[in-house]
Amino acid sequence: MQETIKEIVVATKNAGKVAEFKVALNGLPYKVTSLVELGNFPEATENGVTFAENSCSKAEFYARLTGKLCLADDSGLEVDYLKGEPGVYSARYAGEHAGDEDNNKKLLSNLIGVPPEKRTGRFRCVLALANAEKTLLTTDGTVEGVILSEPRGDKGFGYDPLFLVPELGCTLAEMSHEEKNRISHRGQAIREMAKQLAVLEK
Ligand SMILES: O=c1nc[nH]c2c1ncn2[C@H]1C[C@H](O)[C@@H](COP(=O)(O)OP(=O)(O)OP(=O)(O)O)O1
Numbered sequence: 001m002q003e004t005i006k007e008i009v010v011a012t013k014n015a016g017k018v019a020e021f022k023v024a025l026n027g028l029p030y031k032v033t034s035l036v037e038l039g040n041f042p043e044a045t046e047n048g049v050t051f052a053e054n055s056c057s058k059a060e061f062y063a064r065l066t067g068k069l070c071l072a073d074d075s076g077l078e079v080d081y082l083k084g085e086p087g088v089y090s091a092r093y094a095g096e097h098a099g100d101e102d103n104n105k106k107l108l109s110n111l112i113g114v115p116p117e118k119r120t121g122r123f124r125c126v127l128a129l130a131n132a133e134k135t136l137l138t139t140d141g142t143v144e145g146v147i148l149s150e151p152r153g154d155k156g157f158g159y160d161p162l163f164l165v166p167e168l169g170c171t172l173a174e175m176s177h178e179e180k181n182r183i184s185h186r187g188q189a190i191r192e193m194a195k196q197l198a199v200l201e202k
């Protein structure tokens, strides 16, 4: 029996996300390509007010440009004490061209003096799969945590070193890709996407 191997393009410019996708999708009947492997594509505009809007617009934008099935991820951190900020603005928290370090610094400075029990928050992720015509599927995931006052760990990306998963006693930056995928917002959304894709192809 011959399995159909389809190509899915992980349509993100974030190398940290790509690494997690490659690990999570390993073993499934898809050829997983990242955007950078296909060429130098422009940034997608992310002017939606929800993760879902941005995720669908990124997936459709890159599906039209590549002509391939594209899987986009829009994600971010919601901090309760900051009334859900930075949320969809997580990547631009410290400014339009801010890097992870700038964003982490700004987050810490906005939480100075806030005790641990008030530093709760969550990562959210919405995935969208699109072809050149439209979005075919969306899935999401969430992971709850606490924002530390100092970074811990050197793996991962973004806000990972500041995000403690209380049940495990470690930050997302202290985990391997496999460990992070098992519990993360992105890992959950990827597993659900793989499930729904399998149904779609039946
Ligand atoms: O697992 C995560 N661990 C740490 N930080 C994370 C995670 N997931 C999202 N984040 C942060 C990074 C960035 O500040 C923002 C996502 O912004 P977002 O626009 O979705 O991604 P991005 O601009 O880095 O790449 P792209 O839009 O090309 O997919 O939330």
Ligand SMILES: [Mg+2]
Binding pocket: 046, 091
């Ligand atoms: Mg982005």
